[in-house]
Amino acid sequence: MEEPEEGKESFEIRLGNISPDRSLVIHISTQVEHYINLILKFSLGFAGTDTISFGDTNRALSFNAKINLLLDFKGIDNEDQAHLIKLSEIRNQFAHNFSINSFTSLNSNKNGRLSIKHLEKFFSESVPNYTQNNENLRVLFIELSNKINLVISKVLAKLEKSAHELGHTEGAAYWQKTIKMLLKDPEFMQRFTKEELKGIDTLFSEANATLLSYLRENYISEELAIKGKKLL
Numbered sequence: 001m002e003e004p005e006e007g008k009e010s011f012e013i014r015l016g017n018i019s020p021d022r023s024l025v026i027h028i029s030t031q032v033e034h035y036i037n038l039i040l041k042f043s044l045g046f047a048g049t050d051t052i053s054f055g056d057t058n059r060a061l062s063f064n065a066k067i068n069l070l071l072d073f074k075g076i077d078n079e080d081q082a083h084l085i086k087l088s089e090i091r092n093q094f095a096h097n098f099s100i101n102s103f104t105s106l107n108s109n110k111n112g113r114l115s116i117k118h119l120e121k122f123f124s125e126s127v128p129n130y131t132q133n134n135e136n137l138r139v140l141f142i143e144l145s146n147k148i149n150l151v152i153s154k155v156l157a158k159l160e161k162s163a164h165e166l167g168h169t170e171g172a173a174y175w176q177k178t179i180k181m182l183l184k185d186p187e188f189m190q191r192f193t194k195e196e197l198k199g200i201d202t203l204f205s206e207a208n209a210t211l212l213s214y215l216r217e218n219y220i221s222e223e224l225a226i227k228g229k230k231l232l
Contacts, residue, residue, distance in 0.1 A: 019102065021094070021102045021103055021134070021138060022094045022095075022100075022101055024138070024141070024142075025090060025091055025094040025095075026091070026095060028087075028141075028145045029063065029087060029088075029090075029091040032087065032145075032148060033063050035152050036067065037054040037066065039070065039152070039155055039156065039159065040054060040066060040070065042159060043073075043159060054066075063088060063091065063092075064092075067084050067085065073155055073158070076154070076155065080151045080154075082118070083122070083144060083147050083148055086115055086144065087144060087145075087148055089114075090106070090115050090141065090144075093106060093111065093115065097109075100112065102134050103116070103137035103141060104134045106137075116137065119141060119144060120132070122143075122144070122147075123139075123140040123143035123147075124140065126140070
């Protein structure tokens with residue numbers, strides 16, 4: 001490849017001198033985007049299905065848009081939000097600005113300097129006798145990534161807890177519906193002997209008492225719960 005004339009820009013695509021810092025940022029942000037996709041799809045009821053918004057076409061939501069959606073989740077505090085936003089900004093610098101090929105090169109513009117300031121504010125204590133150089137900034141970025149990993153884990157734990165509570169609530173409602181249905185079904189009751197009915201009576205009484213206790217503990221209106229009722 002011929003060298004460009006002095007003062008002129010070469011417009012040829014160069015395959016060499018791949019930036020390790022750019023590769024690191026894109027590698028990590030791609031993983032974060034993958035997990036954000038999973039979280040958003042799960043929370044919106046699209047788990048296990050292909051979607052346009054979270055797919056891999058040009059119609060999918062942008063990385064920034066996905067982070068904005070994630071920020072709407074309760075349980076992510078202001079500091080967590082700031083870390084996610086800063087990851088997005090650093091990712092955009094490396095992905096869309098060819099001159100940003102190292103962490104120290106972030107100093108070349110205002111947004112980049114603000115990103116460095118954020119990294120140093122929250123993570124510089126992780127580097128003994130910290131001074132600003134590319135190696136140390138790379139360490140701070142990795143610390144940011146570790147922090148975001150904890151944020152994602154926190155969101156996943158919250159979703160799992162919500163799903164667990166919802167499962168119990170729906171299970172309780174189904175149990176009540178089943179009890180009521182059996183109590184009103186003479187044909188079903190006639191299938192049992194008197195001794196069997198006594199056993200069922202005890203079972204249902206105990207189960208209903210447990211159900212009522214669960215409902216009260218989980219702040220479900222007692223109006224939804226049926227009172228202990230004898231079958232015989």
